[in-house]
Amino acid sequence: QIFLLWKSLILGQLILGNFFAFQVHTVTLIPGDGIGPEISTAVMKIFEAAKVPIQWEERNVTAIKGPGGKWMIPPEAKESMDRSKIGLKGPLKTPIAAGHPSMNLLLRKTFDLYANVRPCVSIEGYKTPYTDVDLVTIRENTEGEYSGIEHVIVDGVVQSIKLITEQASRRIAEYAFEYARNNQRSSVTAVHKANIMRMSDGLFLRKCREVAENYKDVKFTEMYLDTVCLNMVQDPTQFDVLVMPNLYGDILSDLCAGLIGGLGVTPSGNIGANGVAIFESVHGTAPDIAGKDLANPTALLLSAVMMLRHMGLHADAKKIETACYDTIRDKKVLTKDLGGNSKCSEFTTEICRRVQDMD
Amino acid sequence: FTSKTLMQSNNKPPPARYGGRHTVTLIPGDGIGPELLNHVRELFRFSCVPLDFEVVNINSSITSEDDINNAITAIRRNGVALKGNLETNHTLPPSHKSRNNVLRYTGLDLYANVMRCQSLPGVQTRHKNIDIIIIRENTEGEYSSLEHESVPGVVESLKIITRNNSLRIADYAFQLAREKGRRRVTAVHKANIMKLADGLFLQCCREVASGYPDIAFDSMIVDNTTMQLVSKPHQFDVMVMPNLYGNVVSNVCAGLVGGPGLVPGANYGHNYAVFETATRNTGKSIAGRNIANPTAMLLASCLMLDHLKLHDYASMIRNAVFATMNESLLHTPDIGGQGTTSEMVQSVMRNIKSSGPLTTEL
Numbered sequence: 185q186i187f188l189l190w191k192s193l194i195l196g197q198l199i200l201g202n203f204f205a206f207q208v209h210t211v212t213l214i215p216g217d218g219i220g221p222e223i224s225t226a227v228m229k230i231f232e233a234a235k236v237p238i239q240w241e242e243r244n245v246t247a248i249k250g251p252g253g254k255w256m257i258p259p260e261a262k263e264s265m266d267r268s269k270i271g272l273k274g275p276l277k278t279p280i281a282a283g284h285p286s287m288n289l290l291l292r293k294t295f296d297l298y299a300n301v302r303p304c305v306s307i308e309g310y311k312t313p314y315t316d317v318d319l320v321t322i323r324e325n326t327e328g329e330y331s332g333i334e335h336v337i338v339d340g341v342v343q344s345i346k347l348i349t350e351q352a353s354r355r356i357a358e359y360a361f362e363y364a365r366n367n368q369r370s371s372v373t374a375v376h377k378a379n380i381m382r383m384s385d386g387l388f389l390r391k392c393r394e395v396a397e398n399y400k401d402v403k404f405t406e407m408y409l410d411t412v413c414l415n416m417v418q419d420p421t422q423f424d425v426l427v428m429p430n431l432y433g434d435i436l437s438d439l440c441a442g443l444i445g446g447l448g449v450t451p452s453g454n455i456g457a458n459g460v461a462i463f464e465s466v467h468g469t470a471p472d473i474a475g476k477d478l479a480n481p482t483a484l485l486l487s488a489v490m491m492l493r494h495m496g497l498h499a500d501a502k503k504i505e506t507a508c509y510d511t512i513r514d515k516k517v518l519t520k521d522l523g524g525n526s527k528c529s530e531f532t533t534e535i536c537r538r539v540q541d542m543d
Numbered sequence: 544f545t546s547k548t549l550m551q552s553n554n555k556p557p558p559a560r561y562g563g564r565h566t567v568t569l570i571p572g573d574g575i576g577p578e579l580l581n582h583v584r585e586l587f588r589f590s591c592v593p594l595d596f597e598v599v600n601i602n603s604s605i606t607s608e609d610d611i612n613n614a615i616t617a618i619r620r621n622g623v624a625l626k627g628n629l630e631t632n633h634t635l636p637p638s639h640k641s642r643n644n645v646l647r648y649t650g651l652d653l654y655a656n657v658m659r660c661q662s663l664p665g666v667q668t669r670h671k672n673i674d675i676i677i678i679r680e681n682t683e684g685e686y687s688s689l690e691h692e693s694v695p696g697v698v699e700s701l702k703i704i705t706r707n708n709s710l711r712i713a714d715y716a717f718q719l720a721r722e723k724g725r726r727r728v729t730a731v732h733k734a735n736i737m738k739l740a741d742g743l744f745l746q747c748c749r750e751v752a753s754g755y756p757d758i759a760f761d762s763m764i765v766d767n768t769t770m771q772l773v774s775k776p777h778q779f780d781v782m783v784m785p786n787l788y789g790n791v792v793s794n795v796c797a798g799l800v801g802g803p804g805l806v807p808g809a810n811y812g813h814n815y816a817v818f819e820t821a822t823r824n825t826g827k828s829i830a831g832r833n834i835a836n837p838t839a840m841l842l843a844s845c846l847m848l849d850h851l852k853l854h855d856y857a858s859m860i861r862n863a864v865f866a867t868m869n870e871s872l873l874h875t876p877d878i879g880g881q882g883t884t885s886e887m888v889q890s891v892m893r894n895i896k897s898s899g900p901l902t903t904e905l
Contacts (some may be wrong), residue, residue, distance in 0.1 A: 384698045
């Protein structure tokens, strides 16, 4: 009789489990150009093998001219993103003399993607001179030095304007502290050059200090940009979460990516207003190897893992991340850029196998 | 136009020499500056270097503008200065500008900041055999200190790039590369985003490059540069860049060769030169504890001696410093040892004594 009770309990749990599994999330997938489509396929295959409750909606974001002559992303893409709120994006080609602005810029403006988040964690098995790196760079992505406001004052004298606003600085600082709290990070460091740019970086710093007051559980420090660079290449383990304006963020996030092995293995996420979040791989389209099954899907895969964590699907995230790291650590099936000579599909199959073995 | 004046200044006799002795302005600064510069004075006295120091005491606690002007006049008079870093209190209002910058730009026009990042034997680093020269535009760019609050809550900061200064620094870079027998100059920029400003800088570099066909020229975007520096630093030879990127790249390179205590820096203008440590740190937390690394300041003083054409003294001190560096027991804490500043300086003096020339008593 106890045996029958046990059986019904297990059956009951199975039914409940299947019920929760039916809650499928929709994610807008933007494969991109060059190697984009093949690495997106790899990610979809791995997610299927891991039985992640995600339904993909593929969209194209090539710019079109809207009414009034303004460049915009296709309405189907915008509608899908607004509905699903979560996006995964491959690399996009930067058009030269195509007449329209970069697609990344267009996406940023459309969804007000104000925070660029890049977690940099050393990958065991992909050796670099730096081990034990575990930090996150959070970069303000809408203003600062990249406002694009430039003028020729007189012939031979150019001025470029760096814009810092209270609102954007407060928003990014709040995001940084929220991120630190939600991801169990112990400290946030504001990176600035207020000794030279007294008013602009001074404003940014003041806002960070104000927001820090509301997050007493997270330690707040400030450091000059040059000191951060100096210390980062000597001992990156002293850093945790870094928050900074646009230009410094651009430089530092790429510096940190270089520490762990480059853009081919670095995930990245862009957080926007209204709950929109787009996760992407930040490497290029690699047109020379496109379509040859040679690409490395790690960057896009790790970005997808970051996306799962953002959605709260921590168990699935851990499973896929572990499978990926284990495959790299084992060194038996690696793509060319990681030092092996396997194909992209072989690498993908290996990760799928590990994921299935874990179930 | 610029190459001719540069050649002329190279042929100019070294400044301020009376009775066979040079006079150099000494600015102790804050933090570890005073103690390190005292060691330099001690070492010069010991080695009988024909040089006198005129000490100008400006530091962050002195607020008068007159003192700064006196310092500038002293440097003008002597032509050469050796300085520690002055701390900038950034909680003070914007009108209170960084004293270091005031010295550099106002009236001295020290337009080229030159830093040679060289791996030193005996120092453990992740990357070996690095030898990169970084030339940084020192007067304009993001450091123009032109800021205003257009509406409450919105601040604009101006970055100025001019054709004249860009041509000048590019020319300096190629001249230096040729002089030192270097093969390639890389311009670091962000012209894909700042199309007009960095675009102008890049264009000027290209123009100057065409006049130096013996030296290869390429360019790299600053974020890619930092990524390449931490993974493959040996691809770089000479690098030239505007002010802010120069700050970032020089600190990254200093970190690569072992830290702020090892790299000397020099600021050159047409008429004046000021020498200091490359990464310009005040070292507040280690001041007065006899643990600061004197290498950077000692090597900076050697650069100064070279500038004054006292090459024999420069080589003597430099070799003694390298010999001391080889003894890891003497390394100061910043490079992983437990030695003290005075022990290192004593060792340098011993090395000088044993190499032969006349010295005072140890």
